Amino acid sequence: MEKYIDIILNSYSGYFNYLKNEIFYWNWDNYFYGLIAISLGVWLLEIIFPWRKNQAVFRKDFWLDLFYLFFNFFFLNLILVIALSNITEQIINDFLLFFGLELTSIQLFSISKFPQAIALFLFFIVSDFIQWNVHRLLHTIPFLWKIHKTHHSVKEMGFAAHFRYNWMEPLVYKVLLYIPIILIGGVNLKDVFIIHFISIAIGHLNHANIGWDYGFLKYIFNNPKMHIWHHSKKIPNKNGVNFGISLSIWDYIFRTNYIPSDGRDIELGFNDDDKFPEDFVKQELFPLK
DSSP states (O other): OHHHHHHHHHHHHHHHHHHHHHHHSOOTTOHHHHHHHHHHHHHHHHHHSOSSTTSOSSOTTHHHHHHHHHIIIIIHIIIIIHHHHHHHHHHHHHHHHHTTOOGGGGOSOOGGGSOHHHHHHHHHHHHHHHHHHHHHHHHHSHHHHHHHHHHHTOSSOOGGGGGOOOTTHHHHHHHHHHHHHHTTOOOOHHHHHHHHHHHHHHHHHHHSSOOOOOGGGGGTBOOHHHHHHHTBSSOSSTTOSOOOSSBSHHHHHTTOOOOOSOOTTOOBSOTTGGGSOOSHHHHHHGGGO
8 A cells, every 4th residue: 555655646746846847947848838839829720710700719618628728738637647547557567466467468569669650650540549439438328428528518619628628537538548558568658749749739620610621631530520510419319429539530430420511600519508517616526416
């Protein structure tokens, strides 16, 4: 037990120092300023190329979503996610050691054997496919849908809506993503930030007030014209459509794609969303009610 307490304390102190260095010291893989740069860039695109021209620059819940963006990306990690991730990793290690095994002994293969660019590409493909499946679970399992409702409470789409999600949602993703990822092992975490920035940029664009579909690339990459139907209040089935995170190809392969028409002015949300709380604290506590 003492070992786990030390892990929690070290996680807090380590991430706090990391966050402090991110804010006060510039480096080329800086997450803090990278997030700001991507957000400002996509917001500028919204202003220059607005799809819904009658939507205000400071749209409905703009400031709430902006708070979510910084809270979920930085402070939630400090408060909860990093410590739980490290504890989960240690529990799995201890469980394997009990049977005389190590993480490397259960790896199906190691992508570190490939050149760096190919390894990162494989990591991106595998992790995105896993997240696509987790996203489907968030719409299928009732309690997980209750968690995911926070994200679907957006009534006007904009880049920062990308990070409006309940504090429990990243825990679901990380728990279900962790074990499959360790089975392929060998990813240099210092290089993963490249994939992370690409995913953030795609996610911001998917939620932005921009009417792009990327032409023939729409069958590979998720895009604003596709993702807006994922947030539609009216969908052809109760479990949702267009579950792509960064890639749309999974929806086309498994036939969950749905773009019946131009979705520029469709109503967003879910049934009875008028009863969903509007302030941050109540939204965070909603799944526990």
